[in-house]
Every structure is written in structure tokens, then in C-alpha cells.
Amino acid sequence: MSEHEYTPKSKAGKWFNDRLPLLTLGAHLTDYPTPKNLNYWWTFGGILTFCLITQIVTGIVLAMHYVAHADLAFASVEHIMRDVNYGWLIRYIHSNGASMFFLAVYIHIFRSLFYGSYKSPREVIWIIGLLIYLLMMAAAFMGYVLPWGQMSFWGATVITNLFSAIPLVGDSITTWLWGAYSVDNPTLNRFFSLHYLIPFLILGLVVLHIWALHVPGNNNPVGIDIKKPSKDTVPFHPYITIKDAFALLVFMIIFAGFVFFTPNVLGHSDNYIPANPLVTPAHIVPEWYLLPFYAILRSVPDKLGGVILMFSAIFILFVLPWLDTSKVRSAVFRPIYRQFFWILVIDVLMLGYVGAMPAEGIYLVLARVGTIYYFLHFIVVMPVVGYLEKTDPIPMSISEPVLTGVAEPSIARKVNDKI
Amino acid sequence: MIKSSLRFVFLTFLLYISFKPLNSAEMVDPIKVNWSFKGLTGTFDRASLQRGFQVYKEVCASCHSMQYLSYRNLGEPGGPEFSEQEVKAIAASFEIEDGPDSQGEMFTRPGRPSDKFKSPYPNVQAATAANGGAYPPDMSVLVKARKGGANYIYSVLVGYEDPPPGVDLDDGVYYNKFMVGNKIKMPNNLMDGLVEYADGTKSTVDQMAKDVTTFLAWAAEPELEERHKTGVKVIIYLVLLTILVYLSMKKIWSRVDTEV
Numbered sequence: 001m002s003e004h005e006y007t008p009k010s011k012a013g014k015w016f017n018d019r020l021p022l023l024t025l026g027a028h029l030t031d032y033p034t035p036k037n038l039n040y041w042w043t044f045g046g047i048l049t050f051c052l053i054t055q056i057v058t059g060i061v062l063a064m065h066y067v068a069h070a071d072l073a074f075a076s077v078e079h080i081m082r083d084v085n086y087g088w089l090i091r092y093i094h095s096n097g098a099s100m101f102f103l104a105v106y107i108h109i110f111r112s113l114f115y116g117s118y119k120s121p122r123e124v125i126w127i128i129g130l131l132i133y134l135l136m137m138a139a140a141f142m143g144y145v146l147p148w149g150q151m152s153f154w155g156a157t158v159i160t161n162l163f164s165a166i167p168l169v170g171d172s173i174t175t176w177l178w179g180a181y182s183v184d185n186p187t188l189n190r191f192f193s194l195h196y197l198i199p200f201l202i203l204g205l206v207v208l209h210i211w212a213l214h215v216p217g218n219n220n221p222v223g224i225d226i227k228k229p230s231k232d233t234v235p236f237h238p239y240i241t242i243k244d245a246f247a248l249l250v251f252m253i254i255f256a257g258f259v260f261f262t263p264n265v266l267g268h269s270d271n272y273i274p275a276n277p278l279v280t281p282a283h284i285v286p287e288w289y290l291l292p293f294y295a296i297l298r299s300v301p302d303k304l305g306g307v308i309l310m311f312s313a314i315f316i317l318f319v320l321p322w323l324d325t326s327k328v329r330s331a332v333f334r335p336i337y338r339q340f341f342w343i344l345v346i347d348v349l350m351l352g353y354v355g356a357m358p359a360e361g362i363y364l365v366l367a368r369v370g371t372i373y374y375f376l377h378f379i380v381v382m383p384v385v386g387y388l389e390k391t392d393p394i395p396m397s398i399s400e401p402v403l404t405g406v407a408e409p410s411i412a413r414k415v416n417d418k419i
Numbered sequence: 420m421i422k423s424s425l426r427f428v429f430l431t432f433l434l435y436i437s438f439k440p441l442n443s444a445e446m447v448d449p450i451k452v453n454w455s456f457k458g459l460t461g462t463f464d465r466a467s468l469q470r471g472f473q474v475y476k477e478v479c480a481s482c483h484s485m486q487y488l489s490y491r492n493l494g495e496p497g498g499p500e501f502s503e504q505e506v507k508a509i510a511a512s513f514e515i516e517d518g519p520d521s522q523g524e525m526f527t528r529p530g531r532p533s534d535k536f537k538s539p540y541p542n543v544q545a546a547t548a549a550n551g552g553a554y555p556p557d558m559s560v561l562v563k564a565r566k567g568g569a570n571y572i573y574s575v576l577v578g579y580e581d582p583p584p585g586v587d588l589d590d591g592v593y594y595n596k597f598m599v600g601n602k603i604k605m606p607n608n609l610m611d612g613l614v615e616y617a618d619g620t621k622s623t624v625d626q627m628a629k630d631v632t633t634f635l636a637w638a639a640e641p642e643l644e645e646r647h648k649t650g651v652k653v654i655i656y657l658v659l660l661t662i663l664v665y666l667s668m669k670k671i672w673s674r675v676d677t678e679v
Contacts, residue, residue: 036677078487078559081642088642089649234675242668243679249661256657260650261459264563272564272639273556282599399676 028214033233034240035220037398041111042218043247044104050248051101052206056199058094066146068192070185073148074274092263098140099266100255102289105133114341116329117219123321125212130317132205137290139198142191144287149271154284156183156191162297165304182277222398223330232398283358291355292348296374298359299367309371316378323378326386333392337385344377447597449567449574452629456569456636460651462644463637468499470616471634474627477614479558482550482605484538487559488638491532497644498637506532513537551591553604562632562639569636571597576628579607 006027008014017023065084067076080087109129112118118126141159145152160177164170179186217228226232234240258266266288270281286294296313300306316323331338351370357363455464472493475485490510493501501509510530515537518525530537540546547554556564565571578597582588588602595603609624616622637643672679 036675075487082487082492088646092646234677238671239675242664242671246661246664246668249657249664253654253657253661256650256653260646260653263646269564269566269568272560 030237032236033229034236036234043244044108046244047104047251054097058090061090068189077147092259096258114331118321119329121216128209135198135202142195145191148275150273150281151268151271153275162307165307292351295351295355295367296371299371323382324386325383328391333394336389340381347373449570467630467633471630472499474631482555483558485536485559488536560639562636569632573628573632
């Protein structure tokens, strides 16, 4: 991993390091050469690690007071809110933390899309990242079920019912998932168990994600391969750590704004009504971060078709490195793709918006158009644009055009303006 | 470019969450009240909370439970803040079922501050049966459980009207301007002068509706005042720390020829 061999100074350190090279790992993480031109979109990796740790720590405390039983879950959440010392704070950090986690992960994913970070040689980082994202969605969905409010219950009913669309064995699978003949106490219990398990799976995948990142090193806004270490890189500590800390603090201010001043704005008021299998809410909506997929699901008149399309919307991302035919990584130098990137962003936001609306009239039309465009972007736009597009000239290194302007001063200026 | 796209993403996010709430078109927007507990530093009006508790106790409590509250909550900081003696007296005015005793018998005793609010009915079914098939919802978190929150609860309390021509109402169903679907099974229980406020405030329908809504808002979010106070401190702390870290970052990066 490390470019140069690290030897601990103390005798004890050397003794230990010869047996378990933890100090070498620490030295590698400190020295890790990082491109010096990373912008603030690159700070979300650190922010996401913070989010994961926050969710795990608050979650462990919540689990000490929560009761996973259909008759007691709602009351135990109220017990946390009212009687547990700072229970309200811990729960609001946890519930808003899920939203902040997704906000950060979406920025992180779109950052990768814009700068081509998923491309060779970083495909494995990208795929592990998508697996983390999938697990995050599963964890968030199950976590939302735990308070056992109306949206918990009916959200669980809608999502688990999706599996009944599978031909022949669908109903059996759904019953198996429920552990009963409807969403009931066994469902709540297993969701709690899995909700506790998944974050640790994510943690393991995060380690692999970072490990895979440290093999080729970071991509950067210019998207070119750089020599490491060189004039183009800075050691991770203190340069990147202090920058990540600054970005994290800004993020935490927004986070705290939600937790302390509008803790319920991202949730649904119906979830403060205890679950009632006999009363269906007027509109069953998932949490905001799942809405684009909900819109895709509902845009298809056929249930099985909708389910297939919804899962395809995620799984298509796994083959993205091979759908993108462009040799150039960063969209900074891809004038055509750049336009399509922003159209995709708008498309996904629009899908999220119509996902919150009733599936009828103009919303259904928009959902269909948005869904078709979503898939067109990956299946048609990416391969074709990558093939046809005339990209802008790319600088030789990060420092050179910017510093000396030898190669082509106009490029240097242009690059500086854009980044 | 980065600054503008940052702004773009943040604004879209705000826009996005502001669009999220949705509901059927028939609902009239609730009346906006300038509650004292609104805003970043909002606190509850202590006197209003105490009056609101009186309205709850004398009017609402005959049908609505508040099972997640305890009598001791009435004396806790950030709430109505009744004195210890008052809380004890309030609790003792209720007969609470306890037991089983050493003989295996259930018995009743005067309430203690640690007891939960006594429910008017033994269970949901009994409450539903006694109220024409409509369960009077538990009011512990009612303000959080309704879109529109305190404004909505207040609006429904003052929103009773004669039905417009052409609207037929069944027995035991009432017309309410702000209720979803305009039909409500709770009769209009508030009338001017219904309760006699201990502090001499005139008990108009509007006053009682505001007081009891304030009480319910506190009941749903008893941590609100502490949350606001802590929040201000946390944000100030974070902003100061952010400035310090920003300056450190500038200093450290001044060794490199790159802007941060």
C-alpha cells in the first residue's frame, strides 16, 4: 500500500508493528498522497463516515430503550422522547441523521457522476459504493418501520407487497418476509434485528470502499491520472483532514438546524398516529430520499413491470463504468455530457417531486417521462455522447497549466475558471 | 461554478422538502396563529399552558386520553410549571386503579405525580363504542400527528359552522370548515364562559381554543423550550468552531500554491 517503508521510532512500536503493522497503516493514512485540487464536493466521503458513526452511536443508545413489539413500540418511542435523559435529542439526531446521510450520499454519487470517478481504474470503488447505498436504503426503510406509526406500518405493507409481484412464488415469499399473513409483530421484530445488523455490514463495506480507493488514489476535478506523490499531491494529513473538518462543520450546522428547530419537517405527521391495520392513510408516501424510485415504481401500470423497472433503476448504475464510452473522466472537459448531467439531476429531482404526489393526471405523465428519460440517459446518452463528443483539451498535470501556463495559457485560464 | 452549483443544490433541496407535504384539495388552509412557541427561540406562555390544562381537564378529558403524559410532567420545567403542591393535588384528584395487592385484588387509590394521566375509557373499543363509532384520538402527540400542527388543531376547534345548503349530515356528525372532508364526529364543545379561569381571563371560545392548543403543543413536544435553548447554543458553538477551523485551514493551505 505504502510507497515507502515505515519504521516506528520506539522499540516497543517496532516490536508491535512487526507483528501487526497497524502503525504502518496509520502512517499510510496520514501520508496518503491526495490531489491538491480536490474541491468541496470531495469532502462528502468524510461527511458520510461521520453520518454512519453518528447513526450507529445514537442507534445503539436508542436500542437500549426501544421495545420491538407491535403493542409497545410506539409507546417505547414516546418513552424515549419524554422520560429518557436527552432521549428526544438522540432520537431526533437519529431520524434527521438518516435524511442528512442520504443528502450527503446523493451529493457524493452525483459528484462521482460529474467527474467520472466511477471509470477505470475505479470501477470496484463505485460498485462497493452502490452496495453501500443499497444497504442504506434497506436500513432506512426498516428503521422507518420501527416507531410503528401509520406510515411505518403502511410503508412496510406497500414495500413488502412488491415481492408478491414475483410470478408463482411471490405470495409465499411475501409471507416468508412477514413471518405472518400480514405485516405484524414478527415483521417488526425481524426488521429491528436487520436494522441493527445492516449498519455494521455498511461499516465493513466502507473499509473496503476506502481500501479500494487507496489503490489507485483519488480522482480529481481535472480527472487526469497524476503521479503520486508529486507536486500535484498533498499529504492527507493535515491538508485534507482540516479541509474535511471545515466542510463537516458546515454540514453539522445545517444538521443541527434540522434537529433543534424543525426536527419533524422531513418526516410525515401520520407517523405520530399509532399503526392501525384497519385504517389506510389517504396517501402512503415513503421518506423523501426514496421518492424518485417510488415515482418510477408507480409510473408503470403493471405491478411486476413497476418492480422490475424500479430495481433496474438502481442496478443499471452497476454497469455504468461500461456504459460510459468516453475516454475523458471529468465533465469539466465534456461540453455535451455536462449538459446531460444537469438534465439528469433535474430529472431525478422531478421524479422525487412527483413521487410525493398522487399518481394521477399530470403527475403520472411527468413520472413516465422522467422514468423514460432516466433510462435513456444511461442506455443511450452515455454511450453515444461518449463516442461522438469532441472534448475540450485536457491539461497535462494539475500544476502545470495553472502555474506555468507553458502548455496553453488559455486552457489554464479556462480550467481555473471552471474548477 | 462551485459556489453557484452549491447554492443550486441547496435551494433545490429546500424547494423539494417544501413541496413534500401533500393533501387532498378539499381542505381549507388552517388559520395562522402567531404562537409564542414558534420560531427559533419560541417558548410556551406559562399562564396559557395552565389555562389550557384546565380546559383539557374540564372539557376534553371526558373523551380524549393522554396516556403518554404523567402528572409529574405538569410541574417540570418548560411546561405549565405547576408547583409541587399543585401537582400533588391534581394527581390526588384522580382515582387510579392499582394492584394486584397481596391478596391478588385490584384496588383504587388517589393518584400520585408519577402516575400516567388517567384515561376516560378502559380501552380503544370502549372509547369508540361510547362515541358513535369514532375513536376520540389520544391527544399526547396529536399536534405532531396532524398536518398543520397547532394551527390545524386551533382551526378545527373554532371551525364549526352550519353546513352550507345541500350538505346533509347524519346524526352525530357535525360540519367543520377545517376538518378534512368537512365532517367531524366531535360536537362543538366550546362555548363562551364554559370554564371559569382561575386567573380571571375571560373564557371566550377563541381564548379557550388557543389555551388548550398551546397545552396540546406542549404535551406533544415537552422538550421544545430546552430544544430551542440548546439549539441556539449548539449553533453558536459550531459557527465559532467553523470560523476557527476555517482560519486554520487557510493557514495550513498557505504552504501550498492552491486555493481552498
